[in-house]
Amino acid sequence: MNLTEEKVCELCERKGVETTVHHLVPKEEGGRNMATVNLCIPCHRQIHALYSNRDLGLRLNTLEKLKKDEKISRYLHWIKKQNNENIIRIKNSRERRMKK
Numbered sequence: 001m002n003l004t005e006e007k008v009c010e011l012c013e014r015k016g017v018e019t020t021v022h023h024l025v026p027k028e029e030g031g032r033n034m035a036t037v038n039l040c041i042p043c044h045r046q047i048h049a050l051y052s053n054r055d056l057g058l059r060l061n062t063l064e065k066l067k068k069d070e071k072i073s074r075y076l077h078w079i080k081k082q083n084n085e086n087i088i089r090i091k092n093s094r095e096r097r098m099k100k
C-alpha cells in the first residue's frame with residue numbers, strides 16, 4: 001500500500017479518496033476498449049443508481065456530459081460540500097514510543 005499517493009476522483013475532484021474504474025460506455029454497451037475514468041466509490045455508485053447502462057452509453061459517454069447532467073450536477077454540488085469532513089481517514093496520528 002502506498003499511502004503517500006493521493007488518488008483523485010475525476011468527477012467530484014475530491015482528493016485522497018479510494019477510486020474505482022468506470023467505463024464511460026459500459027462494457028455491456030460495447031465500451032470494453034473505450035475510455036475509462038477513475039471515480040470515487042460514492043460517485044460511481046451514484047452514476048449507476050441514476051442511469052441505466054444504455055443511458056450511459058448513449059447520452060452520458062463523456063465526463064463532460066456526465067458533469068453537465070442535471071441530476072449529477074446536483075449531486076456534485078452536494079458531495080463537494082461534504083469535502084473530506086465526513087470521511088474518516090484511517091490514520092494513526094498518535095505517536096507511540098516503542099521500547100525495544
Ligand SMILES: [Zn+2]
Nearest residue numbers: 009012040043
Ligand atoms: Zn467522486
Ligand SMILES: [Zn+2]
Nearest residue numbers: 021022023044
Ligand atoms: Zn461504472
